[in-house]
Amino acid sequence: MSSREKILGMVQKNQPQGNSLPEIITSNSVEQNLVERFSSILTSIGGEVVEAKDWNTIAAYITQHFQTSKRIGSTIPQLSDVAGIIDFNNDPHLLEDVDLTILQGHFGVAENGAIWITENQMGDRALPFITQQLVLVISKNEIVPTLHQAYERIGNSKYNFGTFIAGPSKTADIEQSLVLGAHGPKSLVVFLLED
């Protein structure tokens, strides 16, 4: 008998009866002031939030705050003046020297400061992780209260790879001292774009 049959046989024999699935109560601890809530949580976990009127404001901010002489990875056509779009040839190792990456996310989650982003927005799956600094752009209107609404929104959409990103990469493994920039980006700036 294969291990598969052995395990499945034992599971079938031993699993208890009953126990139906519960309803998920999507009550809202955070219904009001979603932008404020999102911003304050993201700031508390090491991110930075900037409200932007339009793409030009974002472009100006990037020129002012980042060294654009270093390599920038972006997939956003509206920012092509400041951040050239990299040619992604499916070798993520060539992204090692990317200093700044600017990507668009689907939406944000107010209760935890996370942003949902999927592979089609990343250029390359490795990019949001290998870059030294990360900038994400979402629409100011696209913030949901909790993860329940987030998954309602995701629904049964198809994606090959998707992730919630909440703040810069971090660790507190050495005596509980918080250090930003463990293996992934050392900083995260989120632009909330007005429509």
Add this chain to the structure above:
Amino acid sequence: MKYTDSKDHAELSEQFNRDEARVDWHDKTLWFIREKRDKAAWQILEWEQLRETASQIKNNVLSNLHSYLLQFEKNAQQNGVTVHWASTPEEHNELVLSIIQKHGVANIVKSKSMLTEECHLNEYLSKQGIDVVDTDLGERIVQLAGEPPSHIVLPCIHWKKEEIGELFHQHLGTPKGNADPQFLTAAAREHLRQRFMTSKVAITGVNFGVAETGEVVVCTNEGNADLGVQLAEVHIACMGIEKIIPLRKHLGVFLRLLARSATGQPITTYSSHFNKPREGQEMHIILVDNGRSERLGSADFRNALKCIRCGACFNTCPVYRRSGGHSYHTAVAGPIGSILAPGLDMKKNADLPFASTLCGSCSNVCPVKIDIHDQLYKWRQVIVQNGNVSTTKKVGMKSMSFILSNPGVYKVSGAVGRWVIKHFPFIVNNKFNPWYKQREMPKAPEQSFGEWYSKNRKP
């Protein structure tokens, strides 16, 4: 890393307790994390409802695991993932090795996976000439030190920064005497970046496997799982069969609970959903049993399979905080480890259910409402019935049972005890009495309550 020491929890705790200042520090650090958990939980008005929902979802998983596993397998295969099944740790390790060997690779990276600790994968692979690098910072620290993790979420919580500075000086060549966490983390980042860039195989654990979609979700703060996987040609995800959840929307419930319970964060930095391998990449999922399907048949102990490995029960446990993770001599320490380990090897882990005060704090913080302290109590009875306790404990319990069930004997022994403590304190105040360790023995009262009552009773 395997525990080769044959000492039991009490003996290993005694070693840990020799340095009192360190015990205090360990205790306070973990309590600080427990307090952060409380603050995070209290901000969610429906927290208790959320725990109840999570618990009910997990109950449903246990009673439908057979069909969920089949559904998960089918969907993962449709996503282009190869699904393997392993009954035993040996089989799991051999599967991992065969995938690595197929690709002719000798260096691999691994992000945190308690399952691979349970299977002692690193030890097995290194014997086969494969160099495994743990990429979670805490895990890398204990790996360099040749130790197993002492906590499932905070692997090197027992290490001081000065000691880590010295360890890095020896292994990574950082300047002697530098113990700045920021500096040491940056050094580890540089050191591990090289490994990420050159490893063709990446192993990860799995936090949740979704039956509805076949996707697996992996949560980290450091981004090490993602960096490893996205730069590799092969992704091997190792998961216990109990990690299945029915629907994608259930992730909303579990991800709200997981990081808040673990460290008091609102969510981990990355919650990555792996559906399909990246273009040109291979993805494997290994489903591991190792006693889980057998435990499923036990009404008393099956609830332990609901665990989502947040570590909240560790941080709150008065025994764990003061005895350290290594005193549990098993991959998963703490209260949850003490109810999981006897199911794997009752004889070897017979001491663990006794490493508890049964205060119940573990059950109170558990995000999926496992009855941990009840199970600890039940394991004690099973262990005694199977004859797996020391003679001292057996004789002690037998005599207590004799004394407590005979009122006459009880009265006399009480009087003798009081007299002995009063006149010959050294008979109890010595190292042969386990109750004397780290304790002052009480002053003997002049009389028992029974004596006082018969004297003072109003006619």
